[in-house]
Amino acid sequence: MSLKKTFTAILKKDAISSFSKKIELGRMLPETVRSYKTTIVKWMIIGFLIRVAIMPLFSEPDMIDIASMGFVLKETHQLLPSGYPALISYLFATLYVIFDPVLPLNMIFSDITSNTSYTPSRLCYPFRLSEPGIFAFIFVSKLPYLIFDFALALLLLHLIDNEKKGLLVLKLWMINPVSLYVSYYVGQFDVIPVFFLALMLYFFKKKKAEWAMLSLGLTSAFKIFGLLLALPLSLIFVKENRGSIARMKRAVKLVGVTLLPLVLVILTSFLIPAYYISANAAGFSFDLNGFFGKTRYDRGRPSPSYFSGLFFYFIDYSSRLATFPSFIDVIYLFPLIYGLFLLGVIHWRNWSFERFWKVILVFFLVYFSTSLFHTQWFLWVQPLLVLLIVENRKFLSLYLASIPLYFVYTLYWYPGLEPLMNSIGLPGIQTVNLFRSFLSALLIFTALLIVIQIFIPERIQKIVKKNTCD
Secondary structure (H helix, E strand, O other): OHHHHHHHHOOOOOOOOOOOOOHHHHHHOHHHHHHHHHHHHHHHHHHHHHHHHHOOOOOOHHHHHHHHHHHHHHHOOOOOOOOOHHHHHHHHHHHHHHHHHHHHHHOOOOOOOOOOOOHHHHHHHHHHHOOHHHHHEEEEEHHHHHHHHHHHHHHHHHHOOOOOHHHHOOOOOHOOOHHHHHHHHHHHOHHHHHHHHHHHHHHHOOOOOOHHHHHHHHHHOOOOHHHHHHHHHHHHHHOOOOOOOHHHHHHHHHHHHHHHHHHHHHHHHHHHOOOEOOOHHOOOOOOOOEOOOOOOEEEEEEEOOHHHHHHHHHHHEEEEEOOOOOOOOOEEHHHHHHHHHHHHHHHHOOOOOHHHHHHHHHHHHHHHHEEEOOOOHHHHHHHHHHHHHOOOHHHHHHHHHHHHHHHHHHHHHHHHHHHHHHOOOOHHHHHHHHHHHHHHHHHHHHHHHHHHHHHHHHHHHHHHHHHHHH
16 A cells, blocks of 8 residues: 555544545545635645755755665665664665666765765765755655655644634645755654654544554654653553553553554664774764664764663753752753653643643743754644644744744854854854743743643633532
């Protein structure tokens, strides 16, 4: 069965039994927005043209690294160990097998399978981007993003029950600047796990626990952040069962379903031989060092554990508070935030679809406001922010204010711009840090408003009901 048919079947009202039905846009749309089919098609065409215009023109080193992993797997049938999941290597290797006749892959990545080397290693990027046929290569490499991007847009329509709001969701997604920047300028693949995250929300709304957990497992197979939501989501579903034994059995089943995609990816990665890159590929400390067998050296440190990224990115990147200057006791804000998240899930019993996705949004907004985060990670919350704006237009001004602040924040990853800012009289890094602080303030304020919106009206209703009864 083709990927297109699979997405169609999942998005339809009867998610599992409709695989054999004819694929039509009208049938892929929920009933609430079918009357706007012509408008939806127009906006999807607009979004498609914007993306196609951007796709071949830009490429960041991240995308070249991802593509090189797929090339190595295709050419050598060996896996290049990396901080990226093996699943993305499988995806790109398959893509390059399909488009091999029209892509100059052997020219672009000639140094990987030869004795050629760059010192420092980052010199490889400008040389690769100067090769003939590079624009076709960049365009083809971003095709998976385009597929998942539009599948995500259709999926968002199924999360909205109001036809006018559904149409607004599509419009906002088609012109979402963060999505366009991350997927088609930087070339990162976060739109793929974000699609599966939205698919999890769809199944949560339909009260299909196992399918929701499996979708979260697929999210984690592409980006490990999905595991952060596995425990809270399973706790919500387990509450539906009565009795300790029944809850324990349900919990084991849900955890097993969630981990299944991740375990399969890990097992296959161990079955595939590792590709060796000599240590001279390491330029400076920020680069990934040479790979020796199954041990990956990242920033000069051995990182053999698959889950090391959870500690590195969510602990080392977190803001922290030292309780006493001469003692080792440190409070990391991210575990503190996550602990509050879990306690909230345990404490509140009634978890509607609206409350669930809003609490997830609050969790990530607070995380982004208190931790260093890579620019592509901000894409994780974009569908949720779109849903928030559609539900309450008052959040639109806050969202619009966050966009320029976010793009100033991205300057952290463009060190060449700091001297430019210094040359015009702006202290470069201090200016970026100032705007980053404003971004954190805005995200925390947005999170507080969401919390008030979720819980305060409910509390007031309980008080009114109690006084009325009295």
